[in-house]
Amino acid sequence: MREFDYARADSPRQAVSTHGESEQAAYLAGGTTLLDLVKIDIMRPDQVVDINRLDLNEIETLDDGRTRIGALVTNTALARHDRIKNEYAVLSEALLSGATTQLRNKATTAGNVMQRVRCPYFRDGVSSCNKREPGSGCAAIEGHNRSVHAVLGTSEHCIATHPSDMCVAMAAIGATVAVEGPDGQREIDFLDFHLLPGDAPEREHALKPGELITHVTLDAPLENSRSRYLKLRDRASYQFALASSAVIVTLDGDTITEARVALGGVGTKPWRAHEAEAALKGQKATEATFQKAAEIAMQGATPYAHNAFKIPLGQQAIVRNLTTLTAQEDRRTS
Amino acid sequence: MSDHHKGDGSGVETFDARFPSRRRFLKTMGASSLAAATAPAWAQIAQAGQQHKAPTEPRDDGAPGKGEQQIQLTVNGVAHTLNVKPNAVLLDVLRDRLELTGTKKGCDQGQCGACTLLVNDTAINSCLSLAVSHDGDKITTIEGLSNGDDLHPVQAAFWAHDAYQCGYCTSGQIMSAVAILNDDSIGSDDASVREAMSGNICRCGAYKNILAAVQDARGKMQGVS
Numbered sequence: 001m002r003e004f005d006y007a008r009a010d011s012p013r014q015a016v017s018t019h020g021e022s023e024q025a026a027y028l029a030g031g032t033t034l035l036d037l038v039k040i041d042i043m044r045p046d047q048v049v050d051i052n053r054l055d056l057n058e059i060e061t062l063d064d065g066r067t068r069i070g071a072l073v074t075n076t077a078l079a080r081h082d083r084i085k086n087e088y089a090v091l092s093e094a095l096l097s098g099a100t101t102q103l104r105n106k107a108t109t110a111g112n113v114m115q116r117v118r119c120p121y122f123r124d125g126v127s128s129c130n131k132r133e134p135g136s137g138c139a140a141i142e143g144h145n146r147s148v149h150a151v152l153g154t155s156e157h158c159i160a161t162h163p164s165d166m167c168v169a170m171a172a173i174g175a176t177v178a179v180e181g182p183d184g185q186r187e188i189d190f191l192d193f194h195l196l197p198g199d200a201p202e203r204e205h206a207l208k209p210g211e212l213i214t215h216v217t218l219d220a221p222l223e224n225s226r227s228r229y230l231k232l233r234d235r236a237s238y239q240f241a242l243a244s245s246a247v248i249v250t251l252d253g254d255t256i257t258e259a260r261v262a263l264g265g266v267g268t269k270p271w272r273a274h275e276a277e278a279a280l281k282g283q284k285a286t287e288a289t290f291q292k293a294a295e296i297a298m299q300g301a302t303p304y305a306h307n308a309f310k311i312p313l314g315q316q317a318i319v320r321n322l323t324t325l326t327a328q329e330d331r332r333t334s
Numbered sequence: 335m336s337d338h339h340k341g342d343g344s345g346v347e348t349f350d351a352r353f354p355s356r357r358r359f360l361k362t363m364g365a366s367s368l369a370a371a372t373a374p375a376w377a378q379i380a381q382a383g384q385q386h387k388a389p390t391e392p393r394d395d396g397a398p399g400k401g402e403q404q405i406q407l408t409v410n411g412v413a414h415t416l417n418v419k420p421n422a423v424l425l426d427v428l429r430d431r432l433e434l435t436g437t438k439k440g441c442d443q444g445q446c447g448a449c450t451l452l453v454n455d456t457a458i459n460s461c462l463s464l465a466v467s468h469d470g471d472k473i474t475t476i477e478g479l480s481n482g483d484d485l486h487p488v489q490a491a492f493w494a495h496d497a498y499q500c501g502y503c504t505s506g507q508i509m510s511a512v513a514i515l516n517d518d519s520i521g522s523d524d525a526s527v528r529e530a531m532s533g534n535i536c537r538c539g540a541y542k543n544i545l546a547a548v549q550d551a552r553g554k555m556q557g558v559s
Binding site: 236237 | 403419420421423442443444447450456457458459462463464466467510513514519520528529530531532533
């Protein structure tokens with residue numbers, strides 16, 4: 001692994017000040033993305049700022065009902081937290097469907113938000129990749145683009161999916177990302193945090209140089225809602241989604257009164273499907289309703305040579321999730 | 335795991351789980367090829383066994399050199415003061431500096447689980463961990479599980495169930511199993527164990543016996559961590 005300078009920060013302010021605005025500096029939390037990519041020489045920091053000793057390990061319920069998650073809360077701790085399991089089941093399930101026990105024990109909330117794409121052409125270090133080498137082209141568009149390549153939100157410059165399951169659940173729940181940077185603190189709406197590739201796929205998020213995520217704050221849970229994460233993949237465990245859905249609904253009898261739908265595995269960012277939600281709200285919870293919403297969710301999808309199957313698969317991820325969720329008794333345990 | 339060697343020269347085979355001997359056998363044969371003509375191989379192995387310095391003594395590197403960071407690691411109950419470069423990986427420090435080679439390097443990028451060990455009783459991939467980040471941490475490796483010649487229940491169960499072929503993934507499998515069996519939030523049914531162990535890849539495909547070993551060890555784990 002290449003050499004770098006190392007500093008351990010004791011406070012967010014100190015971390016930000018040590019990092020500065022250099023693009024060659026990197027914050028280190030769990031290390032499951034950063035050290036992986038440094039080892040294969042895709043990320044090349046000359047300064048690593050270790051934030052693991054910062055006091056950002058709490059999960060707090062705020063007075064307004066929102067839930068504030070410290071940046072360093074591990075994926076395991078978040079998934080196992082009582083309030084998350086009971087009030088945000090979709091998030092707990094999404095977390096537990098990702099990676100492995102060991103990786104979830106290391107990976108943090110902020111690190112999961114910041115994880116990089118799994119496109120093999122990004123990781124191989126030699127192929128054309130506009131994320132890694134802006135202007136070099138996208139080998140995936142004409143290449144092997146089956147499993148970790150998107151059909152929604154793609155551009156002629158990049159078609160890699162955002163790999164996170166956690167972020168799909170957060171997109172459905174609604175959240176804000178609190179950051180501290182050289183210019184002070186600010187909050188970013190979760191749906192604005194990840195950027196579409198457009199003509200600048202090397203820009204993946206809304207952070208300014210040097211900004212550090214300190215918390216992710218979830219919207220208050222929808223009252224009397226039920227939620228579920230459904231992940232479809234090539235094997236039963238330890239695999240990225242081909243298509244996934246995070247769904248939250250409230251019902252009045254058999255009428256859907258509120259719906260939140262987000263998709264993973266099919267989009268270049270955690271994909272909130274607002275139009276599909278509008279098609280569900282006020283409708284009877286029937287398969288015909290679900291199918292119509294699912295078709296709306298995948299409208300405008302662009303298939304590539306090997307991933308056209310993701311359009312019907314994404315629809316099925318929505319229909320099956322809604323079918324299961326609306327058929328069962330209230331899943332909330334509190 | 336099933337290494338046998340003649341521990342005292344008496345010709346009686348003894349088993350010592352602390353010192354899997356294939357590595358030492360190879361080392362010994364390499365280092366002593368000149369002397370090999372004058373003494374039987376088993377005698378040299380026995381001699382090497384006696385000379386082997388168990389990694390149970392505290393290590394103290396003294397003042398750190400330029401570009402090094404001083405860290406404290408308590409490994410299997412022994413406190414070491416080490417000077418490491420910022421890019422030194424925990425797995426490599428344990429293997430190369432402390433000679434605790436039970437923890438294996440497989441993919442070296444967090445995908446196979448061979449390097450799994452416990453940091454503060456939590457299973458992690460040591461290949462994706464900077465040593466310097468673990469200053470002050472308590473680390474348990476496969477070498478720290480047995481109590482002298484008494485195998486940990488999970489080790490004994492892996493042996494009894496033949497839960498390996500080549501054995502390269504075994505220490506990672508065992509460390510994951512120990513963590514899982516001590517974690518009340520992970521279900522005890524086979525499906526839950528399979529899911530929780532999915533980060534440990536076995537190229538030989540010994541999963542059936544690994545699962546049997548983990549479940550067998552479950553009942554014997556009371557009072558053991």
